[in-house]
Amino acid sequence: MEFNQIIEALVACAGGDCGNLSSILDLLANAVVAGLLLGGFYAAVTIGVTISFGMLDIVNIAHPAFIMLGSFVAYFVNQTFGVDPVVIGVVFTPAFFLLGMAIYRIYYNSFEKRGQESIRGLAFFFGVLFIGEVALILTFGVDYRSVDAAYIGTSVNLGVVGLPMRLFVPFVVSMTMMVLLELFLGRTFFGRAIKAVSQDRLALQLMAANPARIKELAFGLSIATASVAGSLLIIIGPVEPSIGRDYIGRVFAICVLGGMSSVPGTVIAAIIIGIAESFTATFYGPSWSPAIAFGLLLLVLAVRPAGLLGR
Amino acid sequence: MRRSSLPFLIGIAVVAFLGIAATRLLGNQYYYFAAYVVLQYVVLATGWNILGGYTGYVNFGVAGFFAIGAYTSVVLIKLLGAPMPVLILAGGIVAGLVGLGTGYLTLRLKGVFFSIATLALAIVLQTFVTNWDYVGGSRGVYTIRPREVPFFDNYVEYLFIVMLLLALGAVAAAWLIERSWIGRGLAAIRDDEQAAEAMGVPTLRLKLFATTVSGFMMGIAGAPYPYYVTYLDPASGFSLAYAVNSVAMPLIGGTTSWLGPVIGAVLLGTLQQVATVTISSALNLLIVGVNLVMFVTVAPEGILGLAREFAEGRPGRRAAIAAMILGILAGDTGIAITGAAGAGLLQLLGIAIPLLTIVGGGLALVRPGIGGLMMLASAAATAAVFGLDVLTAIPIAIGAIGGALAYLARYRITASAGYEALRRA
Numbered sequence: 001m002e003f004n005q006i007i008e009a010l011v012a013c014a015g016g017d018c019g020n021l022s023s024i025l026d027l028l029a030n031a032v033v034a035g036l037l038l039g040g041f042y043a044a045v046t047i048g049v050t051i052s053f054g055m056l057d058i059v060n061i062a063h064p065a066f067i068m069l070g071s072f073v074a075y076f077v078n079q080t081f082g083v084d085p086v087v088i089g090v091v092f093t094p095a096f097f098l099l100g101m102a103i104y105r106i107y108y109n110s111f112e113k114r115g116q117e118s119i120r121g122l123a124f125f126f127g128v129l130f131i132g133e134v135a136l137i138l139t140f141g142v143d144y145r146s147v148d149a150a151y152i153g154t155s156v157n158l159g160v161v162g163l164p165m166r167l168f169v170p171f172v173v174s175m176t177m178m179v180l181l182e183l184f185l186g187r188t189f190f191g192r193a194i195k196a197v198s199q200d201r202l203a204l205q206l207m208a209a210n211p212a213r214i215k216e217l218a219f220g221l222s223i224a225t226a227s228v229a230g231s232l233l234i235i236i237g238p239v240e241p242s243i244g245r246d247y248i249g250r251v252f253a254i255c256v257l258g259g260m261s262s263v264p265g266t267v268i269a270a271i272i273i274g275i276a277e278s279f280t281a282t283f284y285g286p287s288w289s290p291a292i293a294f295g296l297l298l299l300v301l302a303v304r305p306a307g308l309l310g311r
Numbered sequence: 312m313r314r315s316s317l318p319f320l321i322g323i324a325v326v327a328f329l330g331i332a333a334t335r336l337l338g339n340q341y342y343y344f345a346a347y348v349v350l351q352y353v354v355l356a357t358g359w360n361i362l363g364g365y366t367g368y369v370n371f372g373v374a375g376f377f378a379i380g381a382y383t384s385v386v387l388i389k390l391l392g393a394p395m396p397v398l399i400l401a402g403g404i405v406a407g408l409v410g411l412g413t414g415y416l417t418l419r420l421k422g423v424f425f426s427i428a429t430l431a432l433a434i435v436l437q438t439f440v441t442n443w444d445y446v447g448g449s450r451g452v453y454t455i456r457p458r459e460v461p462f463f464d465n466y467v468e469y470l471f472i473v474m475l476l477l478a479l480g481a482v483a484a485a486w487l488i489e490r491s492w493i494g495r496g497l498a499a500i501r502d503d504e505q506a507a508e509a510m511g512v513p514t515l516r517l518k519l520f521a522t523t524v525s526g527f528m529m530g531i532a533g534a535p536y537p538y539y540v541t542y543l544d545p546a547s548g549f550s551l552a553y554a555v556n557s558v559a560m561p562l563i564g565g566t567t568s569w570l571g572p573v574i575g576a577v578l579l580g581t582l583q584q585v586a587t588v589t590i591s592s593a594l595n596l597l598i599v600g601v602n603l604v605m606f607v608t609v610a611p612e613g614i615l616g617l618a619r620e621f622a623e624g625r626p627g628r629r630a631a632i633a634a635m636i637l638g639i640l641a642g643d644t645g646i647a648i649t650g651a652a653g654a655g656l657l658q659l660l661g662i663a664i665p666l667l668t669i670v671g672g673g674l675a676l677v678r679p680g681i682g683g684l685m686m687l688a689s690a691a692a693t694a695a696v697f698g699l700d701v702l703t704a705i706p707i708a709i710g711a712i713g714g715a716l717a718y719l720a721r722y723r724i725t726a727s728a729g730y731e732a733l734r735r736a
Contacts, residue, residue: 059423061371061430110608118422120607122369123562127607130555130600137593138662245551249431256427287449291438294431301428302416 026160031282037167039274043267044174044229046254051222054261055198062125064244065132070230071239078147085147089231093224100223104216136241144238170232182263194218253297330475334468343471349580353478356560356572358528362521364566367501372429373557375436378548379406380533402534403527410526418518437549451544454537485569559603565615589651605673630720637713638672645706668710675717683717
């Protein structure tokens with residue numbers, strides 16, 4: 001599908017034959033819906049980075065590796081015990097939480113305490129990213145893996161728009177998680193403490209609170225979201241260890257575009273990227289879509305680094 | 312010319328002479344083939360270090376800059392049949408300009424945005440090249456080597472000498488920058504950008520200079536690549552191995568001097584060339600990743616920093632440093648040997664045990680007692696699982712010596728600390 005075909009269809013419609021145009025409009029509607037659902041899922045993938053990078057100033061570029069870990073945990077438990085992947089994702093959040101806390105403790109003691117987080121901290125997470133990927137390759141191989149659940153493969157038709165359940169379920173789960181996180185960060189004592197760390201660390205210290213302790217818990221939370229996001233990823237499609245890399249640029253693009261530390265901003269930005277990718281895939285071909293998020297990221301960094309909802 | 316210039320220049324000349332002499336003596340093509348890759352990493356790591364080590368801005372898009380050099384060559388070869396020096400110059404200039412552009416867009420922001428932008432840049436470029444049919448698209452492109460080159464028996468030797476000269480040139484350039492006012496300005500930016508700005512250091516211009524030079528070096532490293540592989544596709548041109556290695560090598564070698572990236576590239580590059588014979592490329596990446604994490608966590612100044620500390624010589628510390636180096640050596644050779652020894656659970660053990668040795672080696676610097684015990688335990692485990700033969704004896708012996716050293720270091724440290732306390736009292 002190319003743009004000149006759309007123009008041709010428009011011209012034909014003006015001449016009285018609207019068959020082509022209506023099929024293009026159907027395609028358009030489907031692309032929007034698919035993009036919306038995909039974007040909702042991207043929000044789940046990104047929220048961990050929004051917490052770690054946006055709020056805590058920890059540049060966790062290894063986040064996609066934790067998401068892949070979540071996917072493969074879901075794959076393993078699902079294939080062994082037949083449990084629903086979403087349930088697995090939720091059940092394993094405490095384990096991921098502890099893993100996140102452990103990693104933050106190493107990060108804090110080795111880099112943050114010494115004020116070396118900028119270069120060596122980045123390199124540390126870069127190394128963790130590759131260790132995670134290779135560990136998964138060695139354990140599960142490089143084949144694509146998928147999970148089984150009753151709703152995968154079915155879809156609901158709403159008029160001309162098809163609603164594939166393998167995208168719709170992750171969308172709903174992801175949005176639920178966003179709402180819960182937003183409530184948690186805004187309403188609870190601990191959530192507000194995280195926001196306080198992100199806004200003024202020194203002031204928090206002067207109130208006799210320990211920022212490192214709060215950051216430890218918050219980083220645990222950000223890794224815990226990877227468990228859920230990973231299980232959603234493997235519902236959407238088959239997964240192999242190295243596809244995590246495709247998400248690095250995407251999550252940071254969404255995070256920056258959404259204004260770094262805002263949950264609603266993340267959701268909006270994720271949906272924008274999702275729709276943009278879905279349009280590109282429909283009208284130019286899927287081989288171009290990886291460049292969309294990255295292109296947008298470069299553009300945002302150049303033009304408006306504060307993001308859409310940034311201050 | 313200042314005090315220590317002469318030894319450096321003589322060193323460069325000697326290495327160049329040795330390289331050229333080698334092509335007259337050594338017949339086996341494989342050595343040039345392998346050495347080319349190591350030298351290529353010397354150029355890439357040195358280029359990365361100009362920005363990453365001297366200035367403190369991390370570039371994750373090395374693969375992108377490398378591929379710019381390679382694909383510029385492809386275009387020029389197809390378009391004009393251009394000769395090697397033109398290819399190298401053009402690849403360097405295009406990559407340098409891209410570096411300048413990226414820097415101009417993002418360097419006024421916080422440093423981490425530059426890192427993320429470079430990561431993004433590599434992917435955008437890869438998508439672009441994948442969809443560009445003239446350079447082969449996703450199918451890849453064949454480059455036919457010229458039939459013969461003057462003075463050389465065959466093309467691989469010629470490529471080896473070209474890369475050797477590029478590597479020496481890059482190292483010399485890094486050496487010059489380091490010693491000039493530019494190098495001092497870059498170091499000031501790395502230590503405290505605001506203070507540097509306030510003292511009148513032209514920070515933005517210096518950073519742009521560094522990104523351009525750094526991009527140029529990565530571009531020239533990629534320029535001869537189409538002739539080296541003869542078949543180039545986006546997956547190999549943009550391989551993430553370049554990014555991981557170019558970040559890991561300077562950080563492992565030591566970032567503050569031109570020597571660090573060279574040490575890192577020669578060690579890690581050679582290790583990988585040897586290891587590819589026995590183990591998969593995934594395991595190779597694992598070795599690099601583990602070494603990187605280990606060094607940045609426990610030895611932030613890299614091998615150069617460790618050597619400096621060793622020379623200063625507090626006895627307990629010396630033993631701990633030696634133990635760490637031995638632990639990492641034992642672990643790396645261990646993965647290459649036992650990692651290839653079997654499949655399934657046996658392979659997993661063959662990787663996990665050496666990893667334990669490496670972690671033990673790292674711990675030797677911080678908690679010598681625990682680190683030493685870990686190294687001893689994993690040496691014993693290697694012997695128990697894989698048996699003692701000529702090959703496994705290497706990691707077992709090195710690991711055991713390292714473990715014993717670390718365990719002894721524990722007492723030396725406590726003893727010297729006790730002595731210090733007594734003296735102060």
